[in-house]
Amino acid sequence: MKQDNQNVMAVAEKLVAYGRKRGADEIEVTVQDGTQFSVNVREQAVERLTEAGEKGASLRVLVSGKQANASSSDLSEATMARLIDNAITRARLGGADPCNGLPETGPAAPPADKLGIFDEKITAMAPELKIAFAKKLESIGMADKRVKKCTGSTFGTYTGAVYLANSKGFAGSYRRTFASAYVGFQSGEGDNLLQDGWGESSATLAGLPDEEKIAGKAAQRVIRLIGARKVDTQKVPMVMEPPMTARMMMFLAQCLSGASVDRKQSFLVDKLGQKIGGDLVTVVDDGLLPGGLGTVPFDAEGVPARSTTVVQQGVLKSYLLNTYYGRKLKLASTGHAGGPRNFYLSKGESSPGEIVRSLEKGLLLTGIIGLGQVPTTGDISVGAFGLWVEKGEVAFPVAEITISGNLGEMLQQVQMVGDDLRFDSTVCGPTIKVAEISVGGKGGA
């Protein structure tokens, strides 16, 4: 592996040198090299098994402040040389933008092997164990008579390395691993079916919850929806389970990206330093979180990863910027080329149970469906699943309703924040309660 590492790095550096020789003022080359394995199980037999090694390269060149990009899964010397030549030709025909260009060489990135993102145990895991894991996920859930069907049970691993070299002298690489498991189930009667599931991912094998925990949670999530019905159109307070808070954070991260802000396709344009949320809202993106699913030593253009306080007690402190948008917005790169790393709403002090009990009448949101999130306005309108809460107790499950609101308003109206934050995805958050949301259902129009 060591030998191989050096070889790939040498290839990347050679391509950088070639690009310079052919007339690029600046050039950056990224090579990815990985092995993926995935298995799907159905009715206790392997339904599909995939295993392969994959390589890919991407590059950008700059000529007189003009940029062109290229990528390839064919890493042969002839193809890569042709792609670089073509890119230089195309760059010359583009428009110059003074904000274009590679990042200036800055402080060194933290050592990759200290980040806890590579686990030999994942690399060495026998296929039989992976298949057994997926089988067990399915059998645990199906053991409950209320579960009718399994919609898929999968286990996967990934081991890969990223090599980045540029003409400013940056040369860095890191290896990382993932293991992930997911299982989904259906329940219900006749044509009134319901489905849900649960999955977990981890950078280390030890960090992955066991089959009982994952399948148990998946089954419980669908069983609790049995008998779901619509409710009347109305306005109510809403409690969001952690995966739903995570979806809200994903939307927030999208609104904070340099591209959205620069294109004015974000409701957070010109809001730096302003109060955009309630006091309970503190949002952090920590690229260095030990063992985090998004943890990396450096971002997609070689800028060292860091921890960024994005929102502090409701005040917007930072956008998520790469070098280009840093310059364009007259700020600095925050190390976010390639997107958010470990982006989360900081935990609060309430227990999830306490938060639900505080609802006199309202919705406990457990699932959403649909794409109705508009960064330009912050408007949200999606299909929803959940549990109806009355007098602090779950009364019945609900489905085929919509929830509508606005991210800006919801952030202002965060009334309680749970203590149940888990770093189980690259974007996450604890249980929260927001003061008001519009529910669309029966009647009303």
Added chain:
Amino acid sequence: MSGMARREFIKLAGAGLGAALGTGLFHDRLLAGELPATGAKLFADKFGVAREDLRKVLQAALSKGGDFADLYLEYKVANSVFMEDGIVKRSSEAIVLGIGIRVLKGRQTGFGYTSDLALDKMRQAALTAAAIASSGAKVKPPPLRESSPAQQVYLMDKPFADASLDDRIAMVKEGYDAAMAHDKRVVKAVATLSDELQYVTIVNSEGLCISDVRPQVRMGVTVTAQEGKVRNTGSESAGGRVGRTYFQGKRSPREVGIRAAADAIVLLAAVDPVAGDQPVVLGARQSGVMIHEAVGHPFEGEGIWTKTSIVADKLGQVVAAPAVTIYDDATIPHLRGSMNVDDEGTLTGRVTLVDRGKLTGYLLDRLSARVLGMKPNGHGRRESFSVPPICRMNNTMLAKGETDPEDVIRSVKKGFYAETYFGGQVEDTGKFTFSVNLGYMIEDGRLTRPVKNATLIGNNLQVLKDIELIGNDTEYFLGSCGKDGQSAAVTAGTPTFKIRQMTVGGRV
């Protein structure tokens, strides 16, 4: 840099760019309007994959007792030009090259792939896929019969692959400029032109060796408009498996830019919808997304044979109102989802899913057809060589009816009209959602105030029964459909049609 200087520069540099930008392959024949069908020869000539090597790989794939194997060789070149802030901000070229090897044993699939086409690497991937079976039975694959698709649904006289970079820049600029000039409230526009040419050769253990060459082009403009503190975004795109002539008609880059800008401007005055159950008219412009989500997905083979789809046991049953006929037809010429053969080499055709209310068919690939004891009907597709084929839609259509679209709207006293969408999503259970970017209120049979931030939600069996009036118009919506992490280029088309009652979500 001034616009004048840039045009000058483009003109000077334009010569010779065809060679730099195009693939250089089959260029002369492309220019002659002929899409070559000799893909297997391409992989032999350019990448050294001899026909005999393919048989050896197949043999390795079947060496552990698999009962079927196929190889999917892919070479794709994709170009894009992106304009923002009045300049060509980026251009890109992407190459995809590799082979995917699949082995079936009963209903089980083994899959491996490699982007290195050396024989030993291909054989190694084949052995990985082979391991799904374990009997060690020796099967010798039959000789390969090389063939071309028996139909051509994207022949064109001016293929895109021969467009020079200055041609492409001119198109993007036309769309960008039209959007920016449309209204002084337009504050931002981005315009993109993407085109690709994909060569595939599909070889299987039944002796099939078929090749296809598939163009794909898309021109898109996204516009943000602002008035006071209100900002909104509209977008529009055009394209398909088309040549350059397509963009000279009413789908010119200029029209694309204007439509995107017009939506952004209309949205400035839009209000939130009236939430709750109400009659809904789905406009022809983009409502294909509804047929795609509500009908298409639950009709895909996997959900049928695994019985997780709500329509799995409903073949032959009445599932929709009598006026409803829905089909998928990959052979409609030049649409984004059109294909001569699918990614398993099966000839495509029209598949009727619902015939005057009755469920008559499903969308099947080889595996689902095999399990169901039916015939594959051309719906096995894959995003690239690195993923196995799955059941997918191509061009999914609600057949047109006889009512004037105006009369469809006139039939509603109070309700909601959907014009453009962000997209939709569906579960196997049939529950779906679609997110409307721009809609209108219907009051006394007329479209009145523009509406934003609306969601339509329902379940497919109910909605199919609630379709009341179907217009005599049709438009196509260009989409990219995501499923199991794979993206597929699709088209969905509908007339203007009315649904008796649906739940509209919005602010209360």
